[in-house]
Amino acid sequence: MEFFHKRKTFRPKKKFEPGTLRYSLHKQAQASLNSGINLRDAVKVPPGENLNDWIAVHVVDFFNRINLIYGTVTDYCTEETCPTMSGGPKYEYRWADGAEYKKPTALPAKKYVSLLMDWTEAQINNEDIFPIKMDVPFPKVFLPTCKKILTRLFRVFVHVYIHHFERLVLIGAEAHINMCYKHFYYFVTEFELVGQKELEPLAEMTSKICKGYTYPKR
Numbered sequence: 237m238e239f240f241h242k243r244k245t246f247r248p249k250k251k252f253e254p255g256t257l258r259y260s261l262h263k264q265a266q267a268s269l270n271s272g273i274n275l276r277d278a279v280k281v282p283p284g285e286n287l288n289d290w291i292a293v294h295v296v297d298f299f300n301r302i303n304l305i306y307g308t309v310t311d312y313c314t315e316e317t318c319p320t321m322s323g324g325p326k327y328e329y330r331w332a333d334g335a336e337y338k339k340p341t342a343l344p345a346k347k348y349v350s351l352l353m354d355w356t357e358a359q360i361n362n363e364d365i366f367p368i369k370m371d372v373p374f375p376k377v378f379l380p381t382c383k384k385i386l387t388r389l390f391r392v393f394v395h396v397y398i399h400h401f402e403r404l405v406l407i408g409a410e411a412h413i414n415m416c417y418k419h420f421y422y423f424v425t426e427f428e429l430v431g432q433k434e435l436e437p438l439a440e441m442t443s444k445i446c447k448g449y450t451y452p453k454r
């Protein structure tokens with residue numbers, strides 16, 4: 237992926253430790269993607285594997301990939317071009333983390349994404365949420381935290397697609413990013429990890445690139 241290597245990445249990539257289950261699950265997931273398997277099938281939990289492990293691996297992978305995607309437009313996403321974290325005139329996201337930003341606060345997109353990535357990284361590195369050892373069970377907060385991470389990461393797709401799409405086309409990254417988006421979309425809808433309302437800003441595009449797919453109703 238040339239367009240990723242040309243410029244500095246937004247931040248260092250989070251890696252799985254070789255020899256761990258999650259490392260092998262990560263490799264397994266990569267291999268099935270590379271084999272050209274249908275993305276809708278690729279997101280399903282492999283037989284005998286644990287759903288939480290499967291979700292943990294994907295949350296980290298999507299974090300890394302969405303980081304790289306934002307990295308391709310970061311120089312073009314400034315306080316002047318994007319004074320708020322928006323997705324067109326209809327959608328604007330405000331940042332709140334219960335710490336420095338107690339109330340939802342409108343911020344330039346770059347600042348919002350930076351806080352979002354720092355926050356996500358802190359969640360992923362917190363062993364009380366993402367346990368590393370196999371004998372440590374996943375805590376109750378694991379799934380709600382993953383939902384929150386993925387919901388927030390989705391907003392980066394919204395912003396990049398709506399405000400920086402021309403840049404993606406210019407550097408030839410469009411097909412790759414569409415592929416990553418489809419994978420993300422199939423994954424979060426398969427396990428109902430992002431609410432349908434959150435997915436709305438990209439609904440039109442989704443209906444074009446994820447053909448015949450509707451949100452699963454249970």
Ligand SMILES: [Zn+2]
Pocket residue numbers: 312313314317318345346395399400
């Ligand atoms: Zn921007």
